[in-house]
Amino acid sequence: MIRHASIERAALCDTFLEVGPDAPTLCGDWTSGDLLAHLLVREGRPDASAGIYVPALAGRAEKAMARLRAEHDHEALVERLRQGPPAWHPTRVAAVDEKVNLVEFFVHHEDVLRAGLGAPRRSLSAEHIAALGDQLAVMGRMLFRRTRGVRVELVTAKRHTRIGSGDGPVVQIHGRPGEILLFGFGRRDVAEVELIGPPEAVETVRTTDYGL
Template identity: 40%
Template sequence: MSSFVDAERHRLGRSALDAGADAPTLCGDWTVHDLLVHLVVREGDLLAMPGIAIGPLWFLTDRAMRRHAGDPLPDLVERLSVPPLWSPFRLPVVDRTANTLELVVHHEDVRRAAASWEPRTLAAHEQREVWRALGMAGVGLVRPAGVPVRISWPGQGSGSDRVRTLRRGDEPVTVSGEPVELAMFLFGRDQHRGLTFEGPDARVAALREASLGF
């Protein structure tokens, strides 16, 4: 059985082809083609990887992306479907840890750049994968806000299966909603639906106005 990350790779690829290489995304001035180049370079160019993780080495990634600037979109989609043999992302544990949110959010960056976008319906086990990943990455994502934050997935039981504390403290802001919508918000995207915010007004405002994400 293929993993959620495998499935999301293929779904992102199909959405990219449907949108077209020159279509906009939610990633600033990047087109769909630019976004696919980023994903392919991130996974397959060993020389460029330090530039993604270490800010001062950004030029390595920029150089690699320029090398692939002329690659046809279908070729990029094909390369995204399976990481190269030498890529650390070929290891399932690395792929799951590093790519669950990366691929979900970037897939939505393609989908939600269209004016007519609607939320996707993921299978229950896929939503749990996104929720699990948010619990791991969320601490770093909310750090810029500087306020206590919890996320809640309503109707999913009690305790850790329903609520995650991302930053501890008294009088936290609780953000409630579906996992993908929470992911979009925590990665600094404005295109999300159905989220509710509870907590002191000043802290809610600080969270909503912060530059969230890595």
């Protein structure tokens, strides 16, 4: 079994080393160092990572991130991320790792690449693209659940996935799986997708605040 999440983890770590800790990202005002600390807290500090998902506890995660950055240099933190989660963590299991980390690492890798490097888009293997497509098929309904009055159809080279039901107009989102995932995670300004449908419905999809 090819572990695409592990491949993406390694590639992200290489990029973190290339750009250093102060590069911009697509995650608001976070730098690359902040994003790196976020990923380490997410998979290594269950006592603090609840703050990533529960706004009332956000201060706990932020304090853990700040402490990591204060106590360790950038290269050491990159190496910690590269080595993977603690031995007790569920994502040590390959199948769990693919479901939990592949999209997380892919999206955040693009957050760094597309914010500052100005480099050509990555050329992913067909297997990697297919793995992202599998995750899109699972996550699509959750990502695009906020669409109102419009039915969304996700269209890749291999799949058509309809989101929503009823009699509303249909807007197709065409693109590679990774690009549609970026759009669904709120990176609409950089996602390379094409929206096809009635103009008003397309505008609804284009301006909806998507994400988990």
